[in-house]
Amino acid sequence: MALSALLSPKVYALRSVQPSSEPIPELSPAGDRKRVSVEMALGFAVGLFGVLILFHAAYSTIQYRGLLKIMEEEFSGPPMNVVAELLLGLVFCIWAALTVPGKFLSIQPYSEENRIVSLPANSDFMIFNHRGKVFPLEMDVKLKH
């Protein structure tokens, strides 16, 4: 009881030190957060399907070679349906390889999605005497909400 009376002012003191307002929600995307979007999951499924088609084509070719060994003929190339299957698998895998790794992000500093519209939470550590002063001063940048 006395212990809790001893503890509670400390807890109160701790609580008052914490910042009372929660940080402003950042509207610019954080670089570390990685979310799997619907398109990425779909691309992943298509890629997996393409790889399965390739495995099936490999199995068909193995069987075809077995057949050729029985008939004692030379292997000149896989049969037409296997070639068509390989092409289909290649198309699926190309589509997956272009969709799964993620979208391209714009590198123009003044494009719409690169606007910095919030103060960073560590505003105590911001410095202003860096070399940004060699940038030409643009007076036509408007403040948007």
Add this chain to the structure above:
Amino acid sequence: MLFSPFVQISPFCHQIIGVAGHKDSIAAEKKSSEAMDNIPTFNAEHLQSNMKTVYYSRTFLSIIGGVIAGIMGFTSLTGFIFYFLIMAITSVGLLAKAGFTVHSYFDSWNRVLLDGFLGGLMSFVLFWTFAYDLVHIF
């Protein structure tokens, strides 16, 4: 106030951080190529992310191309020609993904067309020999 989150590296330094490099905690870094009247700058973190995307795409397609070359039974020169064909198709696909406006996602054409061209060659040869052995020899 507008430039405060951006830290600028030396104006005459045009060094690109490697793909395996570790990113800084600052939200966006800018690089400039000359300290003349207009300074072409770009968001280096996004550029690095775009290059990583290109690298992943090329590596995956090198592996897939290797498996296909092995299944088809390509030998020696035909296989390498197939690899360059796959890389050319990848370049066209990446250009289409960037919407044919390279300058809003990369700083030069070479970075999307030629960057990882020979990087996937070793993976291609590995999976090519692997698939060829699996299908044609055993």
